[in-house]
């Protein structure tokens with residue numbers, strides 16, 4: 332099969348690395364890709380939102396399957412476009428099903444319809460602002476405000492103070508995030524520990540991928556600003572067989588059954604953002620794609636070939652596929668540009684990657700310049716993944732190599748997994 336992978340992050344490097352190893356993968360293209368995907372296939376300078384241009388490229392190169400990394404093309408309807416205009420298979424949901432990520436209100440209503448445990452909530456719009464303000468006054472404890480749409484990862488605000496929460500609601504409904512905050516969800520605060528599950532589904536059957544936990548805050552001890560993700564661990568030690576069984580019965584199976592019952596066209600990855608409260612799992616959010624940097628620990632733990640599983644989404648044989656998971660731990664430490672997630676500089680030479688022994692370096696914001704030197708091109712620069720029988724051994728290798736890899740103003744969290752030991 333000839334494959335086109337859309338995206339340019341560490342997630343896409345990990346997916347390209349895995350697919351390229353398959354004897355079912357003939358030509359592999361990545362659009363637009365990065366310095367890492369270039370080592371696995373051919374990068375092509377396509378805009379991932381320009382579906383006609385992608386179509387033209389696919390026709391020229393006889394692409395059989397498009398694998399979509401990030402959510403944006405999915406929410407914009409890349410699956411629907413190719414379904415209408417070609418017989419190229421797209422790994423990813425239709426625009427309607429991608430609303431599970433694209434609209435918090437849609438996701439909440441879906442969970443209510445299918446009795447999937449999640450925080451209680453109310454939805455507000457500009458005409459119900461006053462009701463929202465009164466509702467916040469009635470809440471004890473932190474107030475969780477969520478812009479309905481995608482707001483560049485900034486649409487969730489948690490505030491302890493009533494007046495601050497009321498001001499935030501007023502700002503959001505007043506257009507703080509443009510269209511994304513025309514509707515706002517206010518939900519119950521869930522106090523617990525988060526983890527993520529990933530499944531691949533054809534809209535009827537599913538296969539589970541390895542479980543993971545990511546570290547979103549910039550600072551050690553989970554302090555400071557939210558980022559795209561500073562590191563990840565797989566598996567997650569506190570998720571035992573009993574919790575896993577609850578997740579399957581209460582969340583994963585009803586979600587997949589809900590997709591099927593509602594006739595949603597979903598052939599792709601489902602990311603379940605979960606939280607354990609007491610002994611019970613709740614859904615914090617759905618994403619219609621793999622996580623980043625979770626993919627950089629999930630994919631290396633797949634011992635079986637991913638290509639037949641992706642192909643099976645389109646021929647009704649997903650349930651018969653075998654997905655073998657490596658029992659070892661995988662850890663990844665994200666190396667970022669100094670200043671990230673706020674302003675940072677780009678174009679810094681990256682050195683020492685090839686001397687990173689025992690790790691898989693997955694590039695994110697890193698590009699080759701005209702002279703073939705790899706330089707930084709984003710906030711998250713590269714994810715250093717390692718595998719070992721224990722979490723601490725895997726982390727030690729990731730950290731040893733993060734020390735060897737250098738670029739001006741490099742930064743990484745030194746405490747990935749801090750809350751999971753012992």
Ligand code: AMP
Pocket residue numbers: 450475487489518519520521522525604615616
């Ligand atoms: P989301 O974009 O929905 O994943 O929210 C971003 C982050 O906000 C989550 O990863 C949680 O850490 C936090 N969060 C979201 N909803 C809640 C909630 N109901 N209770 C507590 N924390 C939450």
Ligand code: GLY
Pocket residue numbers: 545559560618621622623624625
């Ligand atoms: N690491 C979280 C995400 O990919 O959304």
